[in-house]
Amino acid sequence: MTTSQEELLPGTRRALLHRIAVAQSEGRSPSLVAAVVRDGRAVWHGARSSVDGQAPDENVQYRIGSITKTFTAVLVLRLRDEGLLGLGDRLEKHLPGTGAGEATIAELLAHTSGLAAESPAPWWERSPGALRPELEDVLGERPFLHPAGRRFHYSNPGYTLLGALVEKLRGASWEEVLRREVLEPLGLGRTSAQPSAPHAGGWAVHPWADVLLPEPAEDLGRMAPAGQLWSTTGDLARFAVFLAQGDDRVLRAETVREMRVPAAPPEAADVADRVTYGLGLQIQHRDGRMLVGHSGSLPGFLANLTISVADGLAAVVLANCTSGPQLAAVGADLVRIVAEAEPRIPEPWRPLAEVDASVLELAGQWYWGTYAFALRLTGEGGVTLEPLSGRGRGSRFRADGNGTWTGLEGYYAGEVLRPVRRPDGSVSHLDLGSFVFTRQPYEESAEVPGGVDPEGWRGIG
Missing domain, CATH: 3.40.710.10 (DD-peptidase/beta-lactamase superfamily)
Incomplete structure (x- = not known):
């Protein structure tokens, strides 16, 4: 039955x-x-x-x-x-x-x-x-x-x-x-x-x-x-x-x-x-x-x-x-x-019907200073930005329709996430309420406030 x-x-x-x-x-x-x-x-x-x-x-x-x-x-x-x-x-x-x-x-x-x-x-x-x-x-x-x-x-x-x-x-x-x-x-x-x-x-x-x-x-x-x-x-x-x-x-x-x-x-x-x-x-x-x-x-x-x-x-x-x-x-x-x-049965996963290539290239790992985050694409053009460690500030973001996204919860509720591009169209960094997210920790080629030490990362002898 x-x-x-x-x-x-x-x-x-x-x-x-x-x-x-x-x-x-x-x-x-x-x-x-x-x-x-x-x-x-x-x-x-x-x-x-x-x-x-x-x-x-x-x-x-x-x-x-x-x-x-x-x-x-x-x-x-x-x-x-x-x-x-x-x-x-x-x-x-x-x-x-x-x-x-x-x-x-x-x-x-x-x-x-x-x-x-x-x-x-x-x-x-x-x-x-x-x-x-x-x-x-x-x-x-x-x-x-x-x-x-x-x-x-x-x-x-x-x-x-x-x-x-x-x-x-x-x-x-x-x-x-x-x-x-x-x-x-x-x-x-x-x-x-x-x-x-x-x-x-x-x-x-x-x-x-x-x-x-x-x-x-x-x-x-x-x-x-x-x-x-x-x-x-x-x-x-x-x-x-x-x-x-x-x-x-x-x-x-x-x-x-x-x-x-x-x-x-x-x-x-x-x-x-x-x-x-x-x-x-x-x-x-x-x-x-x-x-x-x-x-x-x-x-x-x-x-x-x-x-x-x-x-x-x-x-x-x-x-x-x-x-x-x-x-x-x-x-x-x-x-x-x-x-x-009777736990709620999740909706079946389905791939997106279409995706904007300029948005897809943003997916993946980003760093706020030395904190690691992951940006993922969601349905209806939205994205999520979450700490990889499972601890820290994260949020879902709603697409604004103009290439930016607005935070829906937590610390980033109402804050605008936007990609900043170089003159050649490549992505320099993400700007989230003035916070700069880069592909590498303090990436030298990105516009990191305060600049990056030209000698780069080093050990202490």
Whole structure:
């Protein structure tokens, strides 16, 4: 019997079910649902316990809390890609009079603006949104607790400001813009600002007894861009595919890659878990892989979205309890289980269809001073430059279309690599952000800054 490559093996499915069963039982959640995505499609759905007497499927809504922030970040980045704002712009330029206008758009997206974590009392997650109709009510008299741009400090009011920015530049409500520009194009028909049946009810579980207390499901009003949304494992699985691959109808692949770049070092409390933050996405290194996504919580609900782009995997986990199961750990485990049990099968190697001779002659060994590097050609005209020792600075480079390449990662991200040719057309050296790479260590005929001693290499007698 053969198994489709799109299906998970029975042993993998049982391991996934066991993991969420343990999470639901030990975390004492009234219900817990999960999904796994592989290579662009959902390949597994699991549920424990029930909602309204039925096992919840991929269409049952749960509140997703701060995963809403990732949706809001997508709207802001759409504005940037359209040229309506710059990430370095101060908020005051586009949304004057807030009292927090000195923060930049990028700082708000990355939680480095210095704004307080929460709005002033009353507790906004359990208060009707009508109590906070104005931005001043959300920010309070002392909105900034830290110098802007100096440290990561998670801020719910910061995303309220970003939602107001979207409304100002689009001339429509945050909810309407989200539906029109993200939910409808991506086919997320079960994601909404208000619950739509079938949906789970939110519960508090007594810490010392197996009894429940219903939690209120408040409309968050002005705070909605920070945590209002309801969604399903089915919709969040599709959203995970978008965050991994991009979709030109919403954000191109280059922009979603930008969201996954850490914008600030982790706080001391997060160093052990190596948790950082990009532009609307949490970033964590766990089990030897980089995981991106977001967690969420509101009274009565917990949520987690975890993506491993390198493995082509994502996991969604939702529960209807205020506290209990550690869903970030569950999501990471679901990804690890599939990645280890069924490693991604690499695409078959194929030779390039064609190659530019002027690029091919650059392939091979180069030296930065005495450090040995190898330049290799990749698909779509790109190259890699990596240290031969396996240690040191290396990067992939994207072809610019004019005989140069731009670095995509690490120290050389954004730096331009260009070959420098002599009058006869031969290659003298490579220039990478002013660093000179030569065919031989300190090659005498190349333009090495500072020159090369005319006596050449020697021993010491």
